[in-house]
Structures are given as C-alpha cells and as structure tokens.
Amino acid sequence: MKKNLSLILSLLALVGVVVLAVLWWCRSVSLTDVSLDTFIGVMVGMVGILVTFAIGWQIINALEIKSKLADIERLKTEIDAQHARIEKIAARSAFDSAVNRSYTLYKTGEHVKAFVCTLEAIEHCLKIEEYEDLDILLKNLVAHAANSHSQYCYKSDCEEMIKIDTAIRQAPKFALIRDRYEAAVHEYNRWFKPVIDDKKEK
Template sequence: MKENTKLNWSFWLSLLAFVISIVALAVFICKVEPYSVVTIDTYIGVIAGFIGIAATLVIGFQIYSFISIKDKIKEMSTIQEELLNTKENLSQLEKELKGMIYYSEGLIRKEQGNNKEAFEKLHYAILHFADIDSKKEELLLYIKLLSEYVNEISKDDFEEPKEFMISIMGALSKDIHSKMEKRKYYWAIKDEYEKIYKKLMDKLYSSEKVDK
C-alpha cells in the first residue's frame, strides 16, 4: 500500500514538472515587446511563481520521504524484535525437546536396571529444563527423581575397569554441575541439587577408595 502511494506521488510530481516545463517553454518563446500582452515583468513573475511552486513541492516531497523513512525504520525495528522473540522461542523449544529426549532415555535405562545411566540421562535433562520458562514449576519434581536415582547408584552399576568408569562419571558430573550453575532457574533448585551432587561425589569417591 505504501509503495503504491509512493509511486502515485512520483507520477504526479513528474507530470507537474512536465507541465511546468511546457508552460515555461511557451512563455520563453513568446516575443516579449513593450506593448505585448506578455511583458518582461509578467515573464519574471510567472517564472518566480513556478520556482516557488517547485520549491514547495520539493520541500513537501522531502518531508513526505522523511516520514516514510521514519515509518520504515519503525517497521524494521518491530520486525527485528519479532525475529528475536521467535529465535528465543525456538531456542526454548529446542532445549525442551532435548530435555524430554534425555528424560525418556533415563526412564528406559531405569526400567532396564541401569541406575548409573538413568541418573546421567536425567541429569542432562534437568540441565536443559533449568533454562526453560515453562519448566520452572516442574524442576523440583525432576530433582526429587534425581535424588532417588543417586540413592540407588552402586559400585555394581559400573563396568570394568570400574575405577576408570567411575572417574569418567565424576568428570562428566562436574562438567554438568559447572554448567548448571549458569542456568536461568538454577536458583530454584540450588539447595536440593547441591545435596544430590555432594552425595554423588561422596559415592564415587568412596567407590574409588574401595577399589584401591
């Protein structure tokens, strides 16, 4: 709609400029004599009038262009804001999907009796959920389940060489822990999560000591 309006303005301005040029040319080729209808003063007056009209049109068009550009900038700002919101929503959706995949895998490992991997999968799921607005209220439920999983982890859950596998799990858990501290809703689970993390580290450390 705005583009059509701009084209209409351009057309009429061009037409007016053409008409002014024809009139000016007609006046110019007329013979200016002392007793003719078109005197030198008339000629100067007409030219001055046309110059005034042209100047007014140019200024008006500049004002119109300024307003049009201002509206366009405002429109672009709105589009940019919408794109940022869309990007954020897509990011939240991606995290939620990844979290649900990890959570589902954790439930499967639990059904299979693999407590270690069930804990790891749920740990990753919570890492993703802790950044999602819609999961804020559910975080403590996942933390409660994580607490149950860590209680059931034992030395028998680790494959040979057990000492190496325990150290691997310890390193992975520390990495997740450091990332968890930077999550948006870490504050909502901090106390319970830190208890679980400490319990896990104590279990892994004691298992290493037994192996040695």
C-alpha cells in the first residue's frame, strides 16, 4: 500500500512539474493576471491539499502499525504457548530422571540420596501436575525417610534438600500435598538434626 501511494504521489508531482513547464514555455499565464486574492486562494488551497495528504499518510501508517502490532501479539502468544510446552517437556524429562535415580539409589541402599531424588521428583511432578504419581512419590518419601536413620547425610545432600524443599513449598499446587509432605519431612527429622524446617513442630 505504501509503495503504491508513493508511486501515485511521485506521478502527480511529475505531472505538476510538466504542466508548470508547459505553461511557462507557452507563457499562457501572465504574472499581471495574478492578484493578491488569487495568490492567497491558491496558497490556501495548496496548504489544504498538503494537509489532506499528510493526514491520509498518517492514517495509512497508523493502520499498518496496528496490523503489525496484531501480528506481533499473535506471535508472542504462540511463543508463550511453545515456551510453556517446552517447559512441561523439560519438567517431565527431569521428573522421569529423578524417579529412576531414586529407585536405583533405593535398591543400592543409599536411602538419604534416594530421599533427595524423591524430593526432586516431587518438585517436577508439581510442575507437570501428575497427581497419581504424587501419591506414590509421597509414600516413597516416607519410606526413604524411615530407612535413612542408619545413614549419614553429607553436606551436599543437605544443601540440595534445602534448595528443593524451598522450591516445593513455593509451588502453586503445594497445598494439595502439604500434610503428607510435612509428615514425610517429620519422619526424616526424627532421626537427624533437622535439615529441612519441620513445619509440623512449629
């Protein structure tokens, strides 16, 4: 649209120049025929035409900008939806990995690390909203906590527990598992100096 309008305006300007050149060449209009009133009238008319063209140009620009903004908004919506899907896929992958590690560590008797991995699995499970898996994970968390009393909790594991526990408690869906989760933490803290704040005892 802009290109067409520019072409039309250019042609009009060219035609105007040609007409003025022909009139000048033929000397069909004499300067003595031009009065002050005529001159002012012609100037006002020219200003009106220029203002009309300027307003029209701005309207065309505004419509094009509005169209571009609508396209940008649509692309933003698509990107946000794609980002949400990617985050959910990443959370699902991290969830599966944490569950597999927790089972492997449980089988090898490393119950503290299995407890940490189950916490991590719960964190990701709250993101993907797989509530059936949450029931199993919470039962496993209690079992790992009970089996941890004969093992030492290393500093790296303790720091990881605190970090994951904070993320779990900040999750929007934490209220759904609060009681069972804190029961598991309470079971863990029965055997250890509390690493994770035991909210049930406050």
